[in-house]
Amino acid sequence: MRKHLSTAVAGGAAALALVALAAAPAAAGTADSQFDVVFPGDKPQTTYYVQNTATLSGNLTGKSVMSWQIIDDQVVDNSKRFTSFKITTRIEERLTKTGEDHVYTSKTCDLTKLVNDNYSWFQVEPANTCVAPSAVYDGELWWSTDATIVYDIEGDGKGAITQELLGSPLIHG
Secondary structure, three states: OHHHHHHHHHHHHHHHHHHHHHHOOOEEEEEEEEEEEOOOOOOOOEEEEEEEEEEEEOEEEEEEEEEEEEOOOOOOOOOOOEEEEEEEEEEEEEOOOOOOOEEEEEEEEEOHHHHHHOOOEOOOOHHHEEEEEEEOOOOOOEEEEEEEEEEEEOOOOOOEEEEEOOOOOOEEO
């Protein structure tokens, strides 16, 4: 009798563990954006890439990973390219699939020194990754990660430029 009871308890515990795993689904959505920056003078034109990812594993996390490369390898002018280069990563929620986004958490990361010191960068490291504080996940809402870059090109006289990026696909359920 003891053997049957312990087997039944073990089987029940395993079933509960499976139910708990099914109740907390892991999901992720990623969107890629890119844009070119043309600098004044002989500074090299550069393409910037951003990958926005929303990941659900208990809580929802949102991150933006930056990378970039010069378009023409002939660098004539290696002076400072930006007076400012900042990315703001946001975790956004909405009440319905087609509803309006509301910022849940956000973080602004200053990448000015990194982009000025490196003509190209394709590593995934904390230095080029901006992570918004995680969100307590509510499956009734629709969630995504989005980002905006605001940069000011050295010597162009135009001031700050805002670059809107593609948000991750929505996570729901």
